[in-house]
Amino acid sequence: MIVFQRSYLLLFLLLFPCAYTSAQSALVQTDLDRAVDSIARQFALDEVTVSARRREEPVIPVQKLQGARLEGLSTQSVADAVRYFSGVQIKDYGGVGGLKTVDVRSMGTNHLGVFYDGIEIGNAQNGTVDLGKFSMDNIEEIALYNGQKSEIFQSAKDYGSAGTLYIKTRRPRFAPDKRFNLNITMKAGTFGLANPSVLYEQKITDNIHFSANAEYTYAHGRYHFRYRKLRRDGSVAWDTTAVRQNGDVNAWRAEMGFFGYLPEGKWHIKGYFYTSQKGIPGAIINNVWKNSQRQWDRNAFVQGNFTQRITRGYDFQFNAKYSNDWMRYLNPDTTLMYIDNSFTQQEVYLSMAHRLAIVGVKGFVSHNELNWDIALSADWQWNSLNGNLVNFVFPERNTVLAAAATQLDWKYIKAQASVLGTFVFDKIHQPTLTTPTAFKQDPQFTPAVFLTVHPYLEDLYLRAFYKRIFRMPTFNDLYYTDVGNISLRPEYTTQYDGGAEYTKTWARGICRAVDLKVDGYFNQVKNKIVAIPKGNGQYRWQMMNLGYVEIRGCDVNASTTLCLYGNRAASAHQLLLTVATAYTYQKAQDFTDPQEITYGGQIAYIPWHSGSATANLQWFFGGRVLSFNYSFIYVGERYHNSANILANHEQPWYTHDVSLSCELPIARTAKLSPRLHLAVEINNMLNQQYDVILNYPMPGINGKGIVKIII
Numbered sequence: 001m002i003v004f005q006r007s008y009l010l011l012f013l014l015l016f017p018c019a020y021t022s023a024q025s026a027l028v029q030t031d032l033d034r035a036v037d038s039i040a041r042q043f044a045l046d047e048v049t050v051s052a053r054r055r056e057e058p059v060i061p062v063q064k065l066q067g068a069r070l071e072g073l074s075t076q077s078v079a080d081a082v083r084y085f086s087g088v089q090i091k092d093y094g095g096v097g098g099l100k101t102v103d104v105r106s107m108g109t110n111h112l113g114v115f116y117d118g119i120e121i122g123n124a125q126n127g128t129v130d131l132g133k134f135s136m137d138n139i140e141e142i143a144l145y146n147g148q149k150s151e152i153f154q155s156a157k158d159y160g161s162a163g164t165l166y167i168k169t170r171r172p173r174f175a176p177d178k179r180f181n182l183n184i185t186m187k188a189g190t191f192g193l194a195n196p197s198v199l200y201e202q203k204i205t206d207n208i209h210f211s212a213n214a215e216y217t218y219a220h221g222r223y224h225f226r227y228r229k230l231r232r233d234g235s236v237a238w239d240t241t242a243v244r245q246n247g248d249v250n251a252w253r254a255e256m257g258f259f260g261y262l263p264e265g266k267w268h269i270k271g272y273f274y275t276s277q278k279g280i281p282g283a284i285i286n287n288v289w290k291n292s293q294r295q296w297d298r299n300a301f302v303q304g305n306f307t308q309r310i311t312r313g314y315d316f317q318f319n320a321k322y323s324n325d326w327m328r329y330l331n332p333d334t335t336l337m338y339i340d341n342s343f344t345q346q347e348v349y350l351s352m353a354h355r356l357a358i359v360g361v362k363g364f365v366s367h368n369e370l371n372w373d374i375a376l377s378a379d380w381q382w383n384s385l386n387g388n389l390v391n392f393v394f395p396e397r398n399t400v401l402a403a404a405a406t407q408l409d410w411k412y413i414k415a416q417a418s419v420l421g422t423f424v425f426d427k428i429h430q431p432t433l434t435t436p437t438a439f440k441q442d443p444q445f446t447p448a449v450f451l452t453v454h455p456y457l458e459d460l461y462l463r464a465f466y467k468r469i470f471r472m473p474t475f476n477d478l479y480y481t482d483v484g485n486i487s488l489r490p491e492y493t494t495q496y497d498g499g500a501e502y503t504k505t506w507a508r509g510i511c512r513a514v515d516l517k518v519d520g521y522f523n524q525v526k527n528k529i530v531a532i533p534k535g536n537g538q539y540r541w542q543m544m545n546l547g548y549v550e551i552r553g554c555d556v557n558a559s560t561t562l563c564l565y566g567n568r569a570a571s572a573h574q575l576l577l578t579v580a581t582a583y584t585y586q587k588a589q590d591f592t593d594p595q596e597i598t599y600g601g602q603i604a605y606i607p608w609h610s611g612s613a614t615a616n617l618q619w620f621f622g623g624r625v626l627s628f629n630y631s632f633i634y635v636g637e638r639y640h641n642s643a644n645i646l647a648n649h650e651q652p653w654y655t656h657d658v659s660l661s662c663e664l665p666i667a668r669t670a671k672l673s674p675r676l677h678l679a680v681e682i683n684n685m686l687n688q689q690y691d692v693i694l695n696y697p698m699p700g701i702n703g704k705g706i707v708k709i710i711i
Contacts, residue, residue, distance in 0.1 A: 060416075077136065123325075124475050137199070146497060208261075245279075248278060279293070356375070373407045375403075375407075382398055414451075421443060529547070549592075560579055634652065
């Protein structure tokens with residue numbers, strides 16, 4: 001196994017210098033071609049050809065939050081923003097610092113890949129990414145894809161998830177004759193929230209920019225909630241009001257990056273650091289209202305990207321990342337079990353991608369011409385996990401991913417197809433009696449096919465896709481002391497999707513934009529990894545492959561932008577209204593064991609009906625902007641267990657949030673035009689009492705004020 005492992009790594013490392021050498025030769029030839037073309041343009045003027053970049057329509061359904069709509073939402077973290085997408089279920093354990101994870105189309109949290117500036121955020125230990133750690137302060141776009149991103153020029157890891165969430169941070173942009181930007185923000189609110197941040201951007205040269213962002217978050221996390229418990233016959237067992245305890249958070253985040261622009265390419269290098277200490281409120285059960293568990297986190301990574309068009313038909317991309325994550329969990333309660341565990345994860349990641357235009361040049365072909373691209377990408381990833389547990393095996397994993405993809409764009413048809421090869425090699429450093437050898441996995445090959453048809457009806461797109469993918473068992477699944485099981489099999493998902501989209505924009509008139517999307521889907525999850533009791537004691541568990549789930553659903557999205565005042569697009573006085581809605585119906589059934597009461601039941605925490613609505617009203621006048629935002633989230637009835645009985649039933653919940661903001665110029669100088677941004681938010685304004693997760697009560701009405709100086 002070690003020989004094969006080294007061979008894959010050697011092949012990967014050898015590819016890069018070969019690609020670089022060929023790239024240099026291609027650049028020399030390109031320079032000669034440009035010189036000849038320049039001379040030809042001086043003398044050959046008989047014909048003039050005007051070409052325009054084609055409108056790029058996504059082959060794969062995508063939901064995006066960006067610009068004014070993203071800024072206007074009442075959100076503290078990325079998880080809060082993702083709630084407004086259709087097909088998404090958030091597991092929120094309450095409070096500012098509570099764990100927040102995302103499940104897309106009921107396939108499980110581990111089937112969602114989260115990418116930060118184009119490179120995946122990994123967690124080899126348990127496969128879960130806590131989106132509560134990522135602030136909205138420096139983020140300009142969030143995009144959710146079902147299947148994979150609508151592009152073949154990407155790393156192999158981009159093909160490796162059932163769904164992908166892309167978080168795009170702000171890239172420096174400068175006004176003419178301006179060499180720096182400075183944003184100073186202060187947010188304060190209920191539950192003791194104090195959240196100052198600063199963003200500084202510098203234009204070092206015209207082609208090299210620098211950005212630094214730092215943020216501090218503190219909250220004591222105490223909030224009142226109503227706790228109401230019913231007996232089986234529906235009578236009230238108790239109804240009381242209490243204060244949520246041990247929900248404090250103390251966190252620092254810092255990012256720094258350099259961004260470069262080349263004649264036909266770009267690059268960036270970014271460093272990220274996050275550290276926090278927070279309480280874990282815990283579930284309210286057995287009349288216990290306060291928990292004493294604590295958690296410390298320290299996450300750091302350095303990553304970079306280089307993208308270059310080598311010749312007119314060939315593009316090259318290189319990604320690299322190193323991350324180091326440390327976590328400590330403390331449970332000082334000796335009445336249960338004293339626990340003081342710490343873990344350290346390390347990851348090294350390298351990726352190369354190549355795209356070649358076989359026919360046509362991407363982005364510069366007419367509507368009737370054929371455009372055919374192929375892409376090859378290869379990734380290598382190394383993960384290790386150290387812990388202070390007794391009998392811990394100290395696992396290590398090498399993963400090689402190779403993807404081949406093609407895209408065809410011709411007249412009214414756009415199609416993509418890809419196949420991903422995954423090769424995993426595990427190693428343990430301290431074998432034990434229960435885990436004498438490392439997990440062994442055969443190579444896996446998983447295909448995907450996507451199709452979009454643009455019929456003769458303008459602005460209407462029909463689409464469908466099929467994708468089969470799997471997720472590897474995590475280190476915890478395999479190697480956690482006395483719980484892991486090295487005999488586990490990967491958890492497979494198969495996705496079928498069909499939908500339509502109508503989108504149209506207008507430069508004048510009242511209605512400026514309309515976008516309608518409808519998607520129906522059928523998903524299968526096989527070999528689902530679950531924890532079951534081991535032996536007679538309910539306190540001992542082991543991971544097993546037992547589950548099979550079928551998901552049938554429909555996502556509907558609609559949005560429109562209306563110009564209520566100011567007919568011209570460039571008018572200095574305008575009143576714009578943007579309204580967006582999202583609706584999801586899902587029937588996610590557990591078909592694991594026909595002998596169990598759970599057979600055919602809706603799986604835990606998946607509502608049949610859920611949706612959201614947002615409205616953003618913006619008034620532009622005299623260089624000022626006044627904005628009013630309203631958002632509504634609804635989650636229908638559901639069960640907290642696949643046994644759909646009355647005792648497991650959960651009532652629907654909903655929230656109404658509003659915010660008001662204004663942005664106005666302040667004292668001007670010859671080169672600077674500083675602005676002041678003021679905002680106030682009221683969340684859950686009707687004081688709805690609800691749990692996202694059973695026995696984890698969420699906050700009632702709460703608010704926040706924001707002051708930002710933009711220079």
